Amino acid sequence: MEIxxxxxxxxxxxxxxxxxxxxxxxxxxxxxxLENEVLLNEAVVFEKKKKIFRGDIVKINSKRYLMK
Incomplete structure (x- = not known):
């Protein structure tokens, strides 16, 4: 997981x-x-304006990112 x-x-x-x-x-x-798997805290994201805060985990295809 990347920070x-x-x-x-x-x-x-x-x-x-x-x-x-x-x-x-x-x-x-x-x-x-629409074409890739993007998850925010294990929930699928379809909104491009979805807000991401510190402590959230974003998974883009197979890569995971921890927001700090």
Missing amino acids: FQIQGEFITISQLLKVLDYIGSGGESKFFL
Whole structure:
């Protein structure tokens, strides 16, 4: 599991995907979420504006990230 440092109160799933280089722009996030397995605390994510807070665990396909 990798540690991801959140700058500020939260980050959206779209911003996270962009920072981690899964997508090139925010507009691609909708399609990425439909075609890949993205879980937030073991729940499937379909909303690109979903907020992620410290302590949350995000799984993107087979990689897991702990938000700090």
